[in-house]
Amino acid sequence: MTPARHDALEHVLRRAADGGTFDAWSDRGRTARWCTNPIRLLGSSRVIHSGTGEIQGTFSSAELPDGVLLKACGQRRATVCPPCSAIYKGDAWQLVVAGLRGGKGVPESVAGHPAVFLTLTAPSFGTVHSTRELGGTARPCRPGGPETCVHGRPAACESVHEAQDPHLGEPLCEDCFDYPGAVLWNATVPELWRRTTIGIWRSLALQIGFSRTALARKG
Ligand SMILES: [Zn+2]
Numbered sequence: 001m002t003p004a005r006h007d008a009l010e011h012v013l014r015r016a017a018d019g020g021t022f023d024a025w026s027d028r029g030r031t032a033r034w035c036t037n038p039i040r041l042l043g044s045s046r047v048i049h050s051g052t053g054e055i056q057g058t059f060s061s062a063e064l065p066d067g068v069l070l071k072a073c074g075q076r077r078a079t080v081c082p083p084c085s086a087i088y089k090g091d092a093w094q095l096v097v098a099g100l101r102g103g104k105g106v107p108e109s110v111a112g113h114p115a116v117f118l119t120l121t122a123p124s125f126g127t128v129h130s131t132r133e134l135g136g137t138a139r140p141c142r143p144g145g146p147e148t149c150v151h152g153r154p155a156a157c158e159s160v161h162e163a164q165d166p167h168l169g170e171p172l173c174e175d176c177f178d179y180p181g182a183v184l185w186n187a188t189v190p191e192l193w194r195r196t197t198i199g200i201w202r203s204l205a206l207q208i209g210f211s212r213t214a215l216a217r218k219g
């Protein structure tokens with residue numbers, strides 16, 4: 001056994017032997033859906049009544065096992081995180097099935113409706129390492145010349161990445177990548193989606209000569 005594995009095993013046994021810590025850790029693990037690579041959040045928060053200024057609740061990651069709040073990574077790729085990818089697949093299946101035959105709050109009459117499979121793609125925030133395929137043959141990640149970006153890093157990547165390559169999805173240059181844009185876009189995507197669906201209903205109603213409310217009533 002390697003020294004690192006030996007240390008990890010010792011750590012696991014120590015935790016398992018301490019009932020209180022083990023249960024608290026096990027609860028956190030379950031909440032993070034046993035993600036294999038959870039995001040570890042540090043920090044504290046307070047809930048303050050806006051009228052009286054009274055502190056109604058406090059939270060600190062320091063009180064949790066290992067002093068961190070575990071959050072599932074939410075990865076879709078099974079090679080990166082099998083539990084998160086299984087949950088994603090299950091959720092996606094349930095959503096599609098409910099949209100086609102009803103259930104989960106959707107009426108069964110939906111089965112008689114025309115269906116459209118529409119794929120909406122998020123904007124790019126910069127070049128990232130990826131896998132490419134052409135006619136079943138794996139192609140280099142991002143072929144190109146010897147050019148560099150403004151930070152002097154290569155603007156191309158000739159590697160053919162394996163599916164398990166940890167660099168997949170990482171920017172070619174982290175200074176070029178628009179991280180603030182990606183964070184803001186993800187934070188505001190629910191509102192963007194809300195407005196998009198309103199727009200879709202409006203143009204559908206316009207196309208078939210119904211009012212927006214008459215169309216909504218038809219479900
Ligand atoms: Zn995960």
Ligand SMILES: [Zn+2]
Nearest residue numbers: 129130141157
């Ligand atoms: Zn690459």
Ligand SMILES: [Zn+2]
Nearest residue numbers: 149151173176
């Ligand atoms: Zn750069």
